[in-house]
Amino acid sequence: MAVRTALIVGASRGLGLGLASELAARGWRVIATARGPDTSQGLRAIARESGGKVTVESIDILQPAQLVALAQRLAGESIDLLLVNAGIAGARDQSVDTVTDEELAHIMRTNAIAPVRLARRLLPRVKEGGTVAFMSSRMGSVADNQTGGMDLYRASKAALNSLTRGFAATAVKDRVIRVLTLHPGWVRTDMGGADAPLSIEESVRGLADVLERGGSPQHQFLDYTGQELSW
């Protein structure tokens, strides 16, 4: 079988780094991005040990000029999987009463707008039959929200879910491309914290299975076990 190529955006640490490692171990060629040399040491170590399977690119998804430059550098690529993983938890105070305009813009731009803008820009690089996946969260499910808490993070991921639906309905309309919105489980990363039940390895193994498995051509919201979640 031909070697498949994945582009993972936001792979300096946590789940993105874990997925770069897992997919490379499964034989994929992986182009993995970090924001710059300061944040990519773990990724560079994996790239060094990968025998050329993992290469490092750089982008801060909030910088439009960097997106243009990345698209140009990847002009010759034919990508099987584009996974937009980058995301933030946002300010400690997640109250709508006190959030500043700046904090609100930062979390909405990072978690909702920039991932879909990036996917739209890089879509021509994704081959027919390929997959575009977005790392969302169960916390972005409106139907599943019985408790509140982390309200701005939830709202940003709900916005991402909605924008990914729009992306699936419009941008890939005339293409054979699978669009997935993913929940990795609650995972022990810098964001998930030490109390999370899942290790990075457990989550990325499940996510890689979901990404490698064929499935419905419909846009789906799936967790790391392949279970469909309600929007």
Ligand SMILES: NC(=O)c1ccc[n+]([C@@H]2O[C@H](COP(=O)([O-])OP(=O)(O)OC[C@H]3O[C@@H](n4cnc5c(N)ncnc54)[C@H](OP(=O)(O)O)[C@@H]3O)[C@@H](O)[C@H]2O)c1
């Ligand atoms: N951990 C969980 O339990 C959990 C649960 C549900 C969903 N998620 C989602 O899974 C994804 C990864 O989470 P994680 O737990 O691995 O978080 P993490 O350890 O905090 O890593 C976040 C990643 O996103 C990158 N990033 C943030 N802002 C960026 C920007 N402007 N441009 C480019 N890259 C940027 C970070 O790069 P730097 O190193 O440069 O900061 C880092 O690589 C996120 O979208 C998160 O919302 C996580």
